[in-house]
Structure formats: structure tokens, C-alpha cells
Amino acid sequence: MTDTNEAAEARPKARSAVTTREQQWQVYKNIDLMAIPLIVLLFAGIFSFHFALTVGDWDYWVDWRDRRWWPLVTPLSLLVLPAVFGYLLWTKLRLPLAASVALLSFALAAWVSRVMNFEIFAGFPLNMVSPSTFIGLGLILDCTLMLTRSFFVTGLFGAFFFAVLIYPINWPLMAPFRVPVEYNGTLVTVADLMGYEYVRTAIPEYVRIIEQSTLRTFGEAVTPLTAVFAGFLAILMYYFWTWVGALASRAVWIKRIF
Amino acid sequence: MKKYLVAFILLIQAAAIPDLAFAHGERAQQAGLRMRTVHWFDTAVSTTKLNVNDTVVVSGSFVPSVNWPEHMAGPDGTAFLNIGVPGPTFVRVDSRVNGMPMIRSTRFYKGQTYQYSITLKARTPGRYHVHPVLSVKDTGPVIGPGFWVEVGGSQADFQNTVKTMTGETIDLETYGMGNIAFWSLLWFAVGLVWFIYWLTKCPIIIPRYRRVAELGDKADDIITPTDKKVAATLLAVTLSLIGFGYFWAQDEYPITTPLQTGIVHLPEIDVSADREVDVTVADARYRIPGRSFELTLDVNNRSGKDVKLGNLTVANVRFVDPSVIDIKPADSHDLVASGGLRVEGGPIKAGESARIKVFAEDALWETYRLTSLIYDPDSRFGAMLYFYADDGARDYVEVGGSMLPVFM
Incomplete structure (x- = not known):
């Protein structure tokens, strides 16, 4: 036996601080307590x-959310x-x-930003x-995944309705700003008028991309199309992006780094 | 030690309290760009002191330069008459070009004269440098002369009401905010229900990770019937709320229109009476040591009056001959070089042609960073000349062309 081994044996053995099931449960809770707020941030x-x-x-200004590009x-x-x-x-x-927490977190950050920076x-x-x-x-995305337990079906229905319903879910917020106003003989919406009145020197009227495209086959049914x-x-x-998530979850790069 | 501490605190204060920018860096743009894009003149503000809710009118004329740089998109594509103020410190209640309302974009043709007015309603107290601005698509803003305007009073008193075509009078400062707050909070609450449901299962990270790993292909067994019921309920609630919200809004606001945009076409105005002098540039040199711009011009006076050159304006800097026209700076930042213009060979008799030599000399060449013209890739200048008759009648004509620097 070498000197090093003898010294190691002479040291008191390291014991885990977690000895009971309750303690282990508490450690898991502490990890959640630390990790979940960090994930949200x-x-x-x-x-x-x-x-x-x-x-x-496109989303910062009420007069940018058109019915074709937004x-x-x-x-x-x-x-x-x-x-x-x-x-x-x-x-x-x-x-x-993932979807609901990401969007909840984003909504929180967006409100902080709009109040602090913009207002x-x-x-x-x-x-x-x-x-x-x-x-x-x-x-919609999370509940579909929960109920179907399938990325394929979640993509087919969840993601489809995720995009289809973006206008209806926001219509209660946007509709008041689409009410027409007459401005010096010109028809504008409340949103257009606000964009004009509240001066944004760096954002002239023409930089808004309002309904610029050639998708006009179905007449005035712009939004459903x-x-x-x-x-x-x-x-x-x-x-x-789910495939990208699959690639990322392999953590090959992390293994290579360590 | 104490003095070092005081110095340190002062340093931190200086760094922590930034100076607010109330002007627009109008010297920052390339000299050539400022000289050869838009010639602004007769710019005026109706008042320089007002209170919140009062209005100020910024008015004047401009001519898009015929010497507009070829490498920049011109104003005959898409352009917008804008106003340079620090954000929504004012609201723009009206703006017109040649009498036409300018809520939308338009086209401005090179060499034509446009008369504009912009009516602003004061919203935030402070002292602001107010400029007319021409925003040109794919080129950016071209800034006109600025004036200091001081706004007193309190922003709390500010009102901005408008009547919609459905007959409702609304305050644009707060309109729709109740709706936005209600629906945003409602969705927050619904989202939190789902999040909190899963948080009640805490700890969820390590135990679930281990369990999922253990179960392998049968990892779905970790999902409980309650999980599925909650998901199904929440999905139904979500879809119902979206449907309800949509139809509620349709019912509440039955008349809506899409966002409006488009190009407005402007009527022309007749300025032929003000443009009866023709000028050809025979030679143009900038003498760097003397900060002197020297022009040799052949002038043809088609009008019925004798005229004298009294004002040469380059990039909003006015070089003035006070013996011809008395122009005083409106404020400390008004770019007027009184006595900065010297003319040899005038006046030009009615109906005659003459060669004159013009000297525009002032430190403003340097301070306003116009000397950097010599570093431009095409070494061309643009300027507006103003000729005056004895009865005060004025003719203006744009000149431009190559410019030679004189280094020694």
C-alpha cells in the first residue's frame, strides 16, 4: 500500500448531507425553486x-399590425x-x-418593456x-401535445391553429383601433391617426408594410387567406424547429467541451 | 482623501446623469448630402413659447435639388413630410404640402417648389429644437432648419380627443386601454392556471427526469388522467375564449376598416414669377485656408427689375449680404452668416446678362462641417441663390456642379 492510499484511508469518509427521503425531496424542491424562475427569466x-x-x-405599434403581414x-x-x-x-x-411558459414569460417582458421604454x-x-x-x-400548442402525446399531431393541429387564431385572439384588443375616422377628407383608422399624430421622426409613414403582396385571389377575404x-x-x-430541438437535446457539443 | 471622495462622487454623477438630447445631430450627415438634397427656405415657426395644448405652426417652402446625388434614392419615389421633434413631445394635428393634407406619403419632383405647413400641438413641457424633415424612402431623413420652441404647463392637462365616423368622441391618450388591460390580464390568468397546475406537482424537474428515463418508451405513463382532463378543459376554455372575444369585439365594434396607406399626388403651384433669373456656374472653388467658397456665375436676368444677389444658402446655412437683405438669426442655433456674402459685379440690370463673382466666407463652413465636402467621392456642390430687387421682390435659383478645393 502506498503512502497516498494510507493518507486517504486516514481521512474521515465523506457523507451525503441527504440521508432521508424527505431531505432528498426537499433538495429536489430547492432545485425547482432555483431553476424554474431562471427558466422563466x-x-x-x-x-x-x-x-x-x-x-x-410590426408588433410595437398599433398602426403596424396590418391584416396581411402581421x-x-x-x-x-x-x-x-x-x-x-x-x-x-x-x-x-x-x-x-414550453409554449405557454415561454409566451407567459414573453408577455411579462413585453409589458415591462412597453411601459418602461415606450411609455x-x-x-x-x-x-x-x-x-x-x-x-x-x-x-393550444401545449394542451394539444398533452392530449395527443405526438409532435406530428401537435404540429398538424396545434401549430396550424396557433397561426390561424392569432388574429381572432387579438381582435378584442385591436378592433377599437380599426374604427374609421375622417381626417381632412381622408379615411383613416384610429390606429393610422395615432401613428400620424404621435410623432416618430425615425418611422415615416411609408416604412409600414401595409398589405403589400399579390395574394388577392379571394377578393376582400385578406385575413382568412x-x-x-x-x-x-x-x-x-x-x-x-422541433427537429432543431431534437438536435439540441443530444447535447453532443457539451460532451465535447467537457 | 475627502477631496478624492468628492471628485469620485462628482464623476459618478456626471456619468449617471446623461444630458438629454433635444436636437437632432443635423451636422452629422454628409456635407454633400445636406447641400444637394433639399433646399429649405422661408422656414418659420408661428411662436417659440407656448403651453401644453397650444399649437405651433412650422411652415416654409422647399425645393428638392436637381443635383440630387445619383447614388441615393430620390424623393420622386416615395417620401413623407415629417417633423423632427424629440418623440411625441408634440402631436401633429395637421400637415400640408401645397394645401394637400399629408397624412400619407407622396412624391416630390426635383426642381419644383413646395409650400408646406405642419401644425403641432404641445404635449410635453420642455425646450425642443423643431425641424421640418423630409423622409425619403431608401435614403432616410433630410433635415431642414431648426428653431427652439419652449413648452410650458403640465402634461397632465394634455387632451387629444377625436370624433370617429361612428359618432363616438374618444381620447387618443387612453382610448381602448381598458380593453387591452382586461384581455391581457385575462389571458395571463388563464396561462397561469396551466403553469400553476404543473407547479403544484413540484418537485417536477429531477423526479420527472429520472422517471421518464426509467420508463423509456413507456414514458407517457407518467401522465395522469387528471393531467389529461385539465388539458382538455383548458383547451376548451381557450378556444371558447378566443371565439367569445372575437364575436364580442365584432359586436362591440361592428364598423371597422383596414389600416390605410397609399401615395397622395400633389397639386403644383405656380412660382414662375419668382424664377426669372437664370444662372450658370462658370467656376466653383473652395479655398480651405480662408474658409472661402468662391463662385463665378453667369447670370441672366429675365425679369423687369434690376436684381442683386443677397443670400446664398448651402445646406441650411445662409450667407447673407446685409447691404441687400437684412436677415437676423432667429435664435442662437439659427445658421445665418450675416456679412458672410460678398459679391463682385452686381447688380444685374433688368433683361441683361452679367458675370459676377461670389464669395461666401464664414467660420460656419468649419463649425457646420461643410468643409468635409472635399472628401466626398464626387466633389460636387449644390446651393440656392436668392436675388432681390429694390422693391423687395425675390427670385431664387438653384446652382450646382463640380467644386475644386484649393489647398494652399
Whole structure:
């Protein structure tokens, strides 16, 4: 026996601080207590950044949410993180929470940002810059996954309705701002008028992308057509980002690093 | 030690309390861009002191330059008459170009004269530098001359009501906020029900992770019938709420229209009486050591009156010959070089042509960063000349072309 081994034997053996089942349960609870708020903050941060880059002004201003591009761009952007984290939380923990918690966290962050940055700092009225609501869409995705336990069916129905219902779920918030107003002989909506009156020097009228496209086959049915189109794209987006979540959950890179 | 502590506190204070920016960095843009895009003139504000809820009118004229840089999108594509104020410190209650309301974008043609007015209602107390701005698609903002305007009173008194076409009078400051708050809070609550349901099962991370790993392909067994019932109920509630909200809003606001946009076409105005002088640039040089811009011009006076050059405006800087026209700066930041213009060879007789030599000399070339013109890739200038008759009649004409720097 070497000197090193003798020294090791002479030391008192390390004992776990957790000796009973109750203590172990308490440790698990403490982990939850620490991890869940961090996850919420992480979701809020990542989602806010991601949304600002991909949707940005489209959702910041009440006069940008048109009926052709806003309902198309927004759900496709919103689906990314719920799909990626949805795979992780479902396959590793069987928790159907990614979409709803991500969107809850994001809503919280969006409200803080709109009140602090847009209302208090920049001085815009809150009704002009208040966030849209998406939490119900997250619930549709999570509950579908819970009930079907299938990413395929969740994509087919959950993601489809996630995109299709983005306009109806926000209509109670948006409808008042679509009421018509006459401005010097020109028809505008309340939202258009607010965008004009509350000066944004860096955002001239023409930078808004209002109904610019050639999808006019179905006459005035702009929103339903866009919604169904967004729904089909959302199915593909959901599958793609779920696959990305599957790749990420292998944690190959982490193993390589360590 | 005490003095170091005081110095440290002052340093921290200086860093922590930023100076608020009340102006718009109008010197920041390239000299060539400022010279050759839009010529603003007769810019005026109806008042420089007002209270919250009072209005101020910013008015004047502009001519999009015929020397507009080729590498930049022109105003004849899409452009918007804007106002440069620090955010919604004012609300824009009206804006017009050639009498046409300007809530939408339009096209401005190079060389034409446009008369504009922008009516602003004061919303936030403070002192602001107010500029007319022409926002040009794919080019950006082109800033006009600025004036300091001081707003007193209290923002709490600010009112902004409008009557809708459905007959309702609404306050734009708070309109629809009750709706937004109610539906946002409702969805928060529904979302929290789902989240809290799962939180009641805590601890959920490690035990579930281990259990799912143990169960392998049968991991779905971890899901309880209650989980499914809660999910089904919540899904039904969610879909019902979406449907209810939609139909409630349809019922509450039966008349709605889509967001409006489009291009407005402007009527032309007749300014032929103000444009009876033609000018050709024979030579243009900028003498760097003397900060002196020297122009040799061939002037043809088609009007029936003798005229003298009294004002040369370059990028909103007015070089003025006080013997011809008396222009005083409106405030400390008004860019007027009184006595900065010298003309050799005037006046130009009625119906005659003459060659004149013009010197525009002032430190404003330097302070307003116009000397950087010599670093532009095409070394071209643009300027507006104003000729005056003895009875006060005014003619204006744009000049532009190559400019040679004189280094020594």
C-alpha cells in the first residue's frame, strides 16, 4: 500500500448531507425553486430578443399590425422557441409547458418593456404600444401535445391553429383601433391617426408594410387567406424547429467541451 | 482623501446623469448630402413659447435639388413630410404640402417648389429644437432648419380627443386601454392556471427526469388522467375564449376598416414669377485656408427689375449680404452668416446678362462641417441663390456642379 492510499484511508469518509427521503425531496424542491424562475427569466430574455429581431416594429405599434403581414410573420416567429424547448421539456420531463411558459414569460417582458421604454422613457401613450396577446396560442400548442402525446399531431393541429387564431385572439384588443375616422377628407383608422399624430421622426409613414403582396385571389377575404397560409407554414415551422430541438437535446457539443 | 471622495462622487454623477438630447445631430450627415438634397427656405415657426395644448405652426417652402446625388434614392419615389421633434413631445394635428393634407406619403419632383405647413400641438413641457424633415424612402431623413420652441404647463392637462365616423368622441391618450388591460390580464390568468397546475406537482424537474428515463418508451405513463382532463378543459376554455372575444369585439365594434396607406399626388403651384433669373456656374472653388467658397456665375436676368444677389444658402446655412437683405438669426442655433456674402459685379440690370463673382466666407463652413465636402467621392456642390430687387421682390435659383478645393 502506498503512502497516498494510507493518507486517504486516514481521512474521515465523506457523507451525503441527504440521508432521508424527505431531505432528498426537499433538495429536489430547492432545485425547482432555483431553476424554474431562471427558466422563466431565460425564456423572457431570449424571446424578447428573438421577437425584437424578427417581428419588431410590426408588433410595437398599433398602426403596424396590418391584416396581411402581421398575422403571417408573427406566428412564424413565435413558434420557434416553443418548438425547440417543447421538444426538450416533453422528451426529458414529459412537461407540456414550453409554449405557454415561454409566451407567459414573453408577455411579462413585453409589458415591462412597453411601459418602461415606450411609455415612460419615450413618452408614447401605452394604448399605442401595448403588446398583443399570445398566451392562449401557447396553451393550444401545449394542451394539444398533452392530449395527443405526438409532435406530428401537435404540429398538424396545434401549430396550424396557433397561426390561424392569432388574429381572432387579438381582435378584442385591436378592433377599437380599426374604427374609421375622417381626417381632412381622408379615411383613416384610429390606429393610422395615432401613428400620424404621435410623432416618430425615425418611422415615416411609408416604412409600414401595409398589405403589400399579390395574394388577392379571394377578393376582400385578406385575413382568412393569410391565416390559412400562415397555418400551413406554421406546421412546417413547428416540425423544423422541433427537429432543431431534437438536435439540441443530444447535447453532443457539451460532451465535447467537457 | 475627502477631496478624492468628492471628485469620485462628482464623476459618478456626471456619468449617471446623461444630458438629454433635444436636437437632432443635423451636422452629422454628409456635407454633400445636406447641400444637394433639399433646399429649405422661408422656414418659420408661428411662436417659440407656448403651453401644453397650444399649437405651433412650422411652415416654409422647399425645393428638392436637381443635383440630387445619383447614388441615393430620390424623393420622386416615395417620401413623407415629417417633423423632427424629440418623440411625441408634440402631436401633429395637421400637415400640408401645397394645401394637400399629408397624412400619407407622396412624391416630390426635383426642381419644383413646395409650400408646406405642419401644425403641432404641445404635449410635453420642455425646450425642443423643431425641424421640418423630409423622409425619403431608401435614403432616410433630410433635415431642414431648426428653431427652439419652449413648452410650458403640465402634461397632465394634455387632451387629444377625436370624433370617429361612428359618432363616438374618444381620447387618443387612453382610448381602448381598458380593453387591452382586461384581455391581457385575462389571458395571463388563464396561462397561469396551466403553469400553476404543473407547479403544484413540484418537485417536477429531477423526479420527472429520472422517471421518464426509467420508463423509456413507456414514458407517457407518467401522465395522469387528471393531467389529461385539465388539458382538455383548458383547451376548451381557450378556444371558447378566443371565439367569445372575437364575436364580442365584432359586436362591440361592428364598423371597422383596414389600416390605410397609399401615395397622395400633389397639386403644383405656380412660382414662375419668382424664377426669372437664370444662372450658370462658370467656376466653383473652395479655398480651405480662408474658409472661402468662391463662385463665378453667369447670370441672366429675365425679369423687369434690376436684381442683386443677397443670400446664398448651402445646406441650411445662409450667407447673407446685409447691404441687400437684412436677415437676423432667429435664435442662437439659427445658421445665418450675416456679412458672410460678398459679391463682385452686381447688380444685374433688368433683361441683361452679367458675370459676377461670389464669395461666401464664414467660420460656419468649419463649425457646420461643410468643409468635409472635399472628401466626398464626387466633389460636387449644390446651393440656392436668392436675388432681390429694390422693391423687395425675390427670385431664387438653384446652382450646382463640380467644386475644386484649393489647398494652399
